[in-house]
Amino acid sequence: MPLMTGRQYLESIPKMHTRVYIRGELVPNLVEHPELRPTFNAIALSYDLAHEPENESTYTCRSHFDGQKINMFTNIHTEPDDLVRRVQQLKNLTPRHGGCVGARCVGSDAINAIYATTYDMDMKNGTTYHQRVQKWLKEVQEKDLAVSGMVTDAKGDRRLGPSKQPDPDVYLHVVRETPEGIIVKGAKAHQSGALHAHENLILPTEAMTPDDKAYALAFAIPADAAGITHIFESPACTLRRSLENSDIDVGNYKYGVHGASLVVFDNVFVPWDRVFMYGETEFAGPLVGLFANYHRLAFCGCKSGHCDLILGALQVSVEYAGLAKTEHVKEKMTDIMFNSELSYGCAIGAARFGSRTPAGVFQPETSLVNAAKLQGGKAVCIAAQQAYDIAGGLLCTMPSEKDLKSPVIGAYVNKYFAGVEGVKTENRIRITRLIEYLSGQSSVIPAESVLGGGAPETQRVMIRAMFRRKSKQLMARAKELAGINE
Secondary structure: OOOOOHHHHHHHOOOOOOOEEEOOEEOOOHHHOOOOHHHHHHHHHHHHHOOOHHHHHHHEEEOOOOOOEEEHHHOOOOOHHHHHHHHHHHHHHHHHHOOOOHHHHHHHHHHHHHHHHHHHHHHHHOOOHHHHHHHHHHHHHHHOOOEEEEOOEOOOOOOOOHHHOOOHHHOOEEEEEOOOEEEEEEEEEEEEOHHHOOEEEEOOOOOOOHHHHHHOEEEEEEOOOOOEEEEEOOOHHHHHHHOOOOOOOOOOOOOOOOOEEEEEEEEEEEEHHHEEEEOOHHHHHHHHHHHHHHHHHHHHHHHHHHHHHHHHHHHHHHHHHOOOOOHHHHHHHHHHHHHHHHHHHHHHHHHHOOEEOOOOOEEOOHHHHHHHHHHHHHHHHHHHHHHHHHHOOHHHHOOOHHHHOOOOOHHHHHHHOOOOOOOOHHHHHHHHHHHHHHOOOOOOHHHHHHHOOOOHHHHHHHHHHHHHHHHHHHHHHHHHHHOOOO
16 A cells, blocks of 8 residues: 555544544544644644655665555664664654654554564563564554554553552553453553554553563554544643634744644453553563663754754844844754754764664664754743743743734734844744743743653663662773772
8 A cells, every 4th residue: 555645544544433522522523633643743743744756765665574664653673774774864854844753653653663563572471462463553654554662651650550550540450351352441641642543453551470471461452443542632832723813923923833632441341462561561671761762862853954954944043133144043053953953963872872672673782872852842942941931021922813903903013023134024023922832921832742651760770770780891991091900
């Protein structure tokens, strides 16, 4: 089957029956809702770019199953170049939409993690999970489906593990087995792109003990399966889209919504051929750890692309204001690029110096990819802080689009917020609204950049673990050079 186009993707969503609530109301038409359409547009863009000849090598590849052309988001990474292209793809894609493509991005990382881990499980336990994953993934590739990766549980009392919670449903778990499959109950929280996907790929959220067998769970399920309810995010910035005549005010009108939801599973049936882990608690930690490394790698390309976009917006802004040659402005913009490229380069290094799993899947190097992710989140926050300084007071005090277009007071707005001669005040306000969005004053970007792929402490934990592995060798070298004999 040929690769799907953006239009075909948008047309496929109404054919599903995905159950989504926004502010307490069931949404009848997902792709037409003003708070949902932007993320659908961003995902559609990822489909369309795969059809452009100049982007073919970035957005498409050949399936390792049969050599057929597939979208890069459904690829199994078997070589270092695959991981490098993964980072480059998102650095290229993010400045084109400035939003989120979680229904493709996170799914790609989950696909590679489950593909590698099921092979390891089968080799040890004689199970057939890997065959099930292969069958499912072939269908995903052939139909060019959008897949979201779902990892984070609600977690309840963080002091307690899954099986020790007063409410068992705060971690997704199996409540019953049948001859045909399993019944699951619980929720996955903060799920980027889950309601925008055709398929949801569910993984465990953390390492587990033998008591947690009902929670050591991985499976694939259609986003509109019976019993699944998506409750859409409602940050303050998204509510602005519900106002009339506010295209300018939202900053990134076409694409700019994160698009996450709380996904509730109320006794959802999963057939056995779509179950990829059930009860193998010793593999839950390695699976989520591998997913985290893949997602942190992708994150760095995405956030470096975001910094590229904010640099472009700031350059437009300072030219409109007559500040393009101001030295401290140039220094601040250099600082943004410097911190962004640190993360991007470290991610490329993690891709190049990774290793191959027994399943033949190439994985990034752990210490480098965690360092890259830490730096990527820091780079976005630095970019936001510098943007406040560069964009100035207009960033915080802009009148609304209605004020700008008012027959009574519009002339005042045009007159007193004008910049250099020949630049429309409307354009100056438009670019400042985009900066407002990119810097987090009207979006969740900085918070998501810090927390996406795991809170910073999770990367620090991995870096400390890698140091412990290397410490004896490093200590021995230091002692040798110091002339210490013990």
